[in-house]
Amino acid sequence: MLVGDREIFAEAAQDWPGTPTLTVAGPLTLAACIDLPRAGRAIGDHGARRDIAQSWAVGVGDFLRDTVRLIARAFAVQIDEPCLAMVLDGGVPDESGRSLLPPVDRQEARRVLAGAVEAARAGGDQVVVHCCAVDPHLDVLGGAxxxxxxxxVRDRGSGFWDELARWCSGNPERRLWLGLVGADETEQGASVIARRLALARARLDVAGGSTRPADWAITPACGLARAPGTGQWRILRDLTRVAADA
Structure with missing residues (x-):
């Protein structure tokens, strides 16, 4: 976010009764997308991963503290880790494009994410971690x-819901932001989103997870940059309608 963008954000959030959310790319996804000077993705180099994680924590922490001072209110911080599954499964290609880099150790990944969460608390309200992969590796993501x-949460199997229910049950303060519609689903409408929300609640009930209304938020499944034309606004409008009736 540039300085001008941050000023616009502050002005828009001034009288808004909701909780503003600021989204940042997570350190593992960042390392999976950055090339080293000698070639190759940074995620494949232990020292580079460490340096990126440390720099991320300092830079994001400072940025969030400055933003809090500017807008004079707390906000939520969402850490996006769309590449987490590739990082943990060894799915990131090397510089040749013909081979894959080895997976990052799960304990290391959990430590990196935990450090990122702690740094993001400079935002002052709540910290959310996001992954839109089919298998988001909840043991790592949820352990941060x-x-x-x-x-x-679209079209997920029983194992996913069982694991998610265990995460919910581990702490009564934990919340869920449920991704119910994709950027390419601009014509689905509020009724489809409402059915998906009801199904998610039912699956978590069966699995024994928390379903208190205060614990829920409904969101797009991932970013909306690929939504065509006015599709972004259509998806957000439909989500707002469903949330108002939930």
Whole structure:
């Protein structure tokens, strides 16, 4: 976010009764997308991963503290880790494009995410970690200490719901941000989103997870940059309608 963008954000948030959310790319996804000077993705180099994680924590922490001072209110911080599954499964290609880099150790990944969550608390309200992968590796993502998980919950199997229910049950303060509609689903409408929300609640009930209304938020399944034309506004309008009736 540039300085001008931050000033616009502050002006828009001034009289808004909701909780503003600022989204940042997570350190593992960042490392998976950055090339080293000698070639190759940074995620494949232990020292580079460490340096990126440390720099991320300092830079994001400072940025969030400055933003809090500017807008004079707390906000939620969403840490996006769309590449987490690739990082943990060894799915990031090397510089040749013909081979894959080895997976990052799960304990290391959990430590990196935990450090990112702690740095993001400079935002002052709540910290959310997001992954839209089919298998978001909840043992790692959920072990980072965030206040909420933001997940794509469309068409997920019973194992996913069982694991998510265990995460919910581990702490009564934990929240869920449920991704219910994709950027390419601009014509689905509020009724489809409402049915998906009801199904998610039912699956978590069966699995024994928390379904208190205060614990829920409904969101797009991932970013909306690929939504065509006015599709972004259509999706947000439909989500707002469903949330108002939930």
């Amino acid at each position: 200490g965030a206040d909420a998980l933001s997940l794509d």
